[in-house]
Amino acid sequence: MRVLAALSGGVDSAVAAARAVDAGHDVVGVHMALSRTRDQFRTGSRGCCSIEDAGDARRAADVLGIPYYVWDLSERFEETVVADFVAEYEAGRTPNPCVRCNEHIKFATLLDKAVALGFDAVCTGHYARIETRPDGTRELHRARDLAKDQSYVLAVMGPERLARSMFPLGDVATKEETRAEAAARGLSVSAKPDSYDICFVADGDTQGFLRSRLGSQPGEIVDGSGVVLGQHDGAYAFTVGQRKGLSIGRPAADGKPRYVLSVEPVDNRVVVGSADELAVQAVQADRAVWFAEADGSFPCALQVRAHGDAVPAHATVQDGVVEIALDQAGALRGVAPGQSAVLYDGTRVLGQATVTAALRSSGATSGLVR
Known part of the structure; x- marks a missing residue:
């Protein structure tokens, strides 16, 4: 099969592409450039979109002996993932940008473009398994390594896109096994730290990112009876279950911590209560x-x-x-x-x-x- 391997610049995607090559597929590597303002180097960056990552992806492709390209999907990423992230928080909801990225970018824009170019499947370094039933139906399953399982963020892709996807790392026992395999193959990313948090919030300050997009929107923090307990600078910065950052001066009657119960964007209020x-x-x-x-x-x-x-x-x-x-x-x-x-x-x-x-x-x- 002709397989397009998505190379993020990390160890997982590099080993997944290597396994696709070993399986005899005609593999081409592609790195998705998702942000025009990504940090030049990974230092201080917690995501997966730095320029350094693009260079690591290119070096991995060189070791594997496969063609390598960079596709600029930054405009699409901004429109579908970043804009959705901001709009959801502004509406008082709690989005998962990794889910939206898999939905709109990796298994929509990328896969659709791959199919249009004649590729049969897209290969990624996600930890999940695909099982095929006797009737040919493909099922999405948890990875063997439950600690690394990513089926949750992949579930949005649906059966049609699953039919054109490959997850070669689904049966890997541990992440250490992946790193050992990368080292044995001479891939320089074998010891590279995992990316985490939100890739387009390089410093990890989600509230600061939202404030830069939505500005200051002062409002009240109240209890379930409507009693005002404090003030906030933007209800969008809070999510259900949050405890930190409430800055409530008045202690609860029982002396226990209070948590966000709901966010009311229309009234610009944050309602708090007990853990129970x-x-x-x-x-x-x-x-x-x-x-x-x-x-x-x-x-x-x-x-x-x-x-x-x-x-x-x-x-x-x-x-x-x-x-x-x-x-x-x-x-x-x-x-x-x-x-x-x-x-x-x-x-x-x-x-x-x-x-x-x-x-x-x-x-x-x-x-x-x-």
Whole structure:
């Protein structure tokens, strides 16, 4: 097959491309330039879009003996990922930019362009497995190394794009195995640190980034009864479950910490309460993407964070809306609108949807939090 290998400049994508070459595929490497303002060097940069990364990707391609290109997708990235990130926070929701990047860039723009150029598949360094059933249906599963599993952020891609994807690292036992393989192959990125946090927020200061885009928007921090406890400089800087940065001068009656229960963008208010009030008993979601037939009610496991645990639940699908009731109320805390809800059956991904509301399971203010 003709395979386009996405080379980020990290060790995972380099080893994935090497394995595709070993499998006998006709492989071409491509690095996606996603930001016009990325840091020139990785020092102080916590993401994966530095110019240094592009150079590391080129050197990996040279070692593998494959053609290498850089595709400028920065305009598309700004329009679909960065703009969505800012708009979601401004609307009081909590987006996951990695999910949106996989949806709009890696498995939409990149894959569509690859197919148009005659490639059969796109190969990436994601940790996830693809299993093929006897009837030819492809299933997305968790990686063998659960600590590195990335099926959560891949669930948005859908079955059609999964059919043209390759994840050669899905069966790797540990990240150390990947690094050892890279070193044995003579890849200089074998000891390169992992990228983390949001790639377009190089210094890790998400609030500062949002403030630079949205400006100062002072408002009130209140409790569930509407009593004003403090002030904020922008409700967009807060998310459900957050504790740090509230700067509330008045202590709670019970002396316990307070957390963000909801963000109300219309009134520019942040509502806070106790940890117990964050407990959730059900989640509502829409814009679902399914890898399996989904109708009526069925048991599943629900995961709402990339590195969170999946908890037993039952999902009901009706008129495009997914209602997910937890088998044990309070098994999840602080679920926010905008988060990605991924449903599993064991290791298999059943589908993904975007959280629109969460029903809290306790406290005087329990109800739908939007």
